Amino acid sequence: MRLEALSREVKINKKNKNDKYHLILEAAVKVFARQGFYQSTVAQIAREAGVADGTIYLYFKNKDDILVHFFQYKTKQVFERFRAEVNHAENSLDKLRNLIKRHLAEFQRDRDMAILYQVGTHQIDRLAEDQIREMSKMYQDLISEIVEAGQQEGSIRKDLYVGLVKRFILGGVDEVINTWLHSEREYDLVSMADPLVELFVRGIGTLGITNDE
Amino acid sequence: MRLEALSREVKINKKNKNDKYHLILEAAVKVFARQGFYQSTVAQIAREAGVADGTIYLYFKNKDDILVHFFQYKTKQVFERFRAEVNHAENSLDKLRNLIKRHLAEFQRDRDMAILYQVGTHQIDRLAEDQIREMSKMYQDLISEIVEAGQQEGSIRKDLYVGLVKRFILGGVDEVINTWLHSEREYDLVSMADPLVELFVRGIGTLGITNDE
Amino acid sequence: MRLEALSREVKINKKNKNDKYHLILEAAVKVFARQGFYQSTVAQIAREAGVADGTIYLYFKNKDDILVHFFQYKTKQVFERFRAEVNHAENSLDKLRNLIKRHLAEFQRDRDMAILYQVGTHQIDRLAEDQIREMSKMYQDLISEIVEAGQQEGSIRKDLYVGLVKRFILGGVDEVINTWLHSEREYDLVSMADPLVELFVRGIGTLGITNDE
Amino acid sequence: MRLEALSREVKINKKNKNDKYHLILEAAVKVFARQGFYQSTVAQIAREAGVADGTIYLYFKNKDDILVHFFQYKTKQVFERFRAEVNHAENSLDKLRNLIKRHLAEFQRDRDMAILYQVGTHQIDRLAEDQIREMSKMYQDLISEIVEAGQQEGSIRKDLYVGLVKRFILGGVDEVINTWLHSEREYDLVSMADPLVELFVRGIGTLGITNDE
DNA sequence: CATGAATGAGCTTTCATTCAT
DNA sequence: AATGAATGAAAGCTCATTCAT
Structure with missing residues (x-):
């Protein structure tokens, strides 16, 4: 004892x-x-x-090192949560929805981190390049996984260039976060997830619907 | 004479x-x-x-002033080309396609500018804030215009939150540029426009198609 | 013609x-x-x-040279007026009074010059040293002349160290000008001449008067 | 311990x-x-x-600040000595004599300070304005005190414009210091105090004496 | 003679980093 | 381990002076 x-x-x-x-x-x-x-x-x-x-x-070691350590530390931590969220869901579209919800939630919760990821991503490039890239890669790998699974499930189109889909999705999410960061009024970021996923999935066009009729 | x-x-x-x-x-x-x-x-x-x-x-006036002048100068110049491109097209989806093509083309042509816009957007915020914001706003206004016209045309869904669509599109384009900037091999950025627009319009889901069957 | x-x-x-x-x-x-x-x-x-x-x-020749030329030019000009004023008066005390009156008048008339002489005298020393010194010397020579003549006349005490008298008088005048320069309200500087001369001549003590009684 | x-x-x-x-x-x-x-x-x-x-x-804080601190520091220090000297003497004329002696002694002892006070007084005005002005005011207040006491004692004329007397005395002392600063040979500055005070008190005129005869 | 754009030496000030305590 | 005074390289910026026009 x-x-x-x-x-x-x-x-x-x-x-x-x-x-x-x-x-x-x-x-x-x-x-x-x-x-x-x-x-x-x-x-x-x-x-x-x-x-x-x-x-x-x-x-x-020096000032730069602080930043590097921050990204190492945060990236691992946040990514594990992303991974868990994805694993948790049954089908691909839910996985995507959950991932994005978690993404928005984490960044909403820790605004400072959000700023560093959004702002810093580019600013410091050479300093924390590896960490940020790793994070970005992990994120994109998650999306790849989801997309490929979805294609097998039949819920996601098969005629897609997956490399582009990843940027398409990450870009949309990033921009939503960005806008939120710069906005005066602090609205609920997570509530953007559902409409955003809906956009990712259905697009803005009427073509599919039109064809129906 | x-x-x-x-x-x-x-x-x-x-x-x-x-x-x-x-x-x-x-x-x-x-x-x-x-x-x-x-x-x-x-x-x-x-x-x-x-x-x-x-x-x-x-x-x-000082070092900052150089950046401010750059954005003032470039923003006006580039935006006029964007506007021209949009006016030029007949229907909304072509307008969108043209806008994005021009966007990618301009940034591909002037890689330094591209870096400053992508990197700098966040980094310097306070210095060139007004210019960058203005540029961003003009861009989003263009998209708003296109979307609304498309909704009247019937080519774009009416049940959309336009504010979100703007971020959705700008984010996707930005991220494509970003990836290109960071890539080793210099592939043709403009060729990403068509598949990207296709994604914006149709989304990644099979729902529309599924419904068809 | x-x-x-x-x-x-x-x-x-x-x-x-x-x-x-x-x-x-x-x-x-x-x-x-x-x-x-x-x-x-x-x-x-x-x-x-x-x-x-x-x-x-x-x-x-250069920036310093402007100052040197200014003092050369002004000194000669102003000093000639001083000299004329002294020559003009009959007795020594009137000479002194006239000199000081002219001194105050000139500096009151050209405040910028006054500032340069008062402020600059020390500030720039090495630049315009010669000119300022010459001016100062000429001034002190004038006083010497006056004092010596006054001693012969019997209007000025014989038991004086003339070198000190010169500083005593120049200092008093200078300080009066100085105060005027720094004052907010612009009172008439020349009107200080008579009471000042009176002080120079009679001093602040009651001794002479006391002896009378 | x-x-x-x-x-x-x-x-x-x-x-x-x-x-x-x-x-x-x-x-x-x-x-x-x-x-x-x-x-x-x-x-x-x-x-x-x-x-x-x-x-x-x-x-x-910066270069200017050094000067400001110097004047703050020195002014207080020197002025306390002036004050002590004045308090120490019995009658007004001795007070004046002591003050001037101390003044000359302090400036003789610390030639650098003397230069800064004489040169800097005007040169820097705006930087150390407050400090220098305060010093100057304290000095003139001391003289005022002395003169007024002397008038009550009967040793100083009652028909004086005290404001002018202050300048008259400060100017004379200043000029004596100035001359000493610019002189090659380093004579004893303090020894100028007695003859200078004598001048302040009796003036240069023979009037008092004349009246005697 | 007159111009004023261009120069670059030289200044003040900041700040990441070190190291004696 | 912790401190924080001290360092000095490096940066932004000014301005007396020159010289092609």
Whole structure:
């Protein structure tokens, strides 16, 4: 019992120490989101985190490194949730709907992260290129999976260039997030999922319907 | 006749002088596209333009001002071409197709501009905010116009939230450009227009077709 | 007759051209007085004078040179008036009174010059050192003359260290001008002459009077 | 006992750190006195102080701020000595004599400060305006006090415009300092106090004496 | 003579990073 | 581990001066 208690305490200590790592990370994200990466100073991050400037260099190689770590950390975390959501659904269209709902929900919940992903994606390219690319790739792979499964199910057209479909979907979702980020009024982002999926699935044309009649 | 010749010469001289304005602008765009706005130095721009550092300040108030001027200048220019393309087509779906083709064509032709628009849109927000926003708004207005006309024509579904359709389309196009910008091999961007429009119009679902059968 | 007319015209032209010299000089003084020498730019002077930047270098070796020329020009001009005023008076105390009156009058009339003399005297030292020193010396020589004559006349004490008297008087006058320059309300500077001279002559003490009684 | 020793050590350390503030201040004064404010560069001050350029900005907001702090610091310090000297003397004329002696002594002792006060008073006006004005006002208030007391004592004439007397005296002292600053040979400045006061009190005229006869 | 566009040396200031404590 | 004072390279920007027109 004692050993267990001790071990738990050690864990807590470790976690507390690790906490400084996360403390800085969270602070950095806040500052980056507020001012942009290049406009933010290490001193500001330190102040926001409540640590000394020098302390940051005990946990991160340099300023760029903070960003890289952020994307590594967040990407894994968020992506796991995406994956879970997809696995959870029965059919392809539900998978897509769930994925997008989760995507919007996560970004709505953590606006700072959203800003960094949307804004930063391009801004920093070379710094966090690998991480962002990995994230983007994982996302697109998810969509590929869904599309291919849907094609087998029969719910998704077979005459599609899947590479393009991925961009088509990611682009739509991104832009919806973007608009939300820049909007004054904070409407519910997740509620955009259903109409958006409906657009992805049915398109804007009347052709299919027309043919019916 | 002589006076006319003279006046033309004067114009040319004037244009040559004005050319220094554009010389710097073009140089700046090249440098910004290569290194990002904040990573670029005024000295680099000057060197790229083949002028002295100080010369830049004869034509621009400061570094930010260069970017603002670029967007002012480009936005107007590009948008007029978009507008012309839309006016040119007969029906709504052709209008949409033409708009997107032109969009892709312009960005393919001027890769530096493309980078600045995609990268910069977010990065610099506060500097060129007005210009970029105006551009974005004009673009979305064009789409609104097309969609509404299409709805009257009967080629576009009436049960659409137009505000969402605009993001849906702009997002898709943007993402296609983005992917192209990041790709190694330089494939023909314009050739993505037709399949992309097809996606916008018909969606990825089989529902319409299914109903047929 | 014709030749005379021509020659006059030439003179006028010359004078007009020379006028550009004075034009720049006057403009410079205005700008220097307003902003201080180091805060003023050559471009500002050019603009104030209504000439091109480069033109200034046709008349002056460099920015410093403008100041040197100003002091050369003004010093001679003002000093001649001082000298005339002194020569004009009958007795020493009147000479002193006249000198100070003229001094205050000239500086009241040309506030910009006043500022340059008071402010600039020290500020620029090394630039216009010689001119200012010469002016100062001429002034002090005038006072020396007056004092010595007054001593012979019997109106001025013989037991004085003349070198100190000169500073005593110049300092008092300077400070009165200074205060006037910094004051909000523009009172009549010349009216300070009589009470000031009275102070110089009688001092603030009651000793002489006391002895009387 | 140990704690006290420790606390003293801490104080010394603190003082050493504060010393960098004064170190820079002293260096700046030296450089300003040598070259004038606008001719001095921050790099020169840093070199003179033996610190890095950036260090200066840890202690001062900018270059101007150094000057402002100098005047704040010196003015208070010097003025307290003036005040003490005045309070110390019995009668008004001794107060005046003591004040002027101290004034000359302080400026003789710290030639750099003297230069900054004489030169800078006008040069920088807008930067250190408040400080210098305050100093000047305090000085003139001291004189006012002395004069009024002297008038009650009977040692100073009652028919005086005190506002003018203040300028009369400050001007004389200033000019004596000025001359000393510009002189090659470094004579004893303080020794000018007695003859100067004598001039202030008795004036240069023979009227009082004349009346005697 | 006059112009004013162009130059580039030189300045102030910022800030990522280090290191003695 | 943590600190934060110190560093100094590097950047944006100004402006006296030149020179082709």
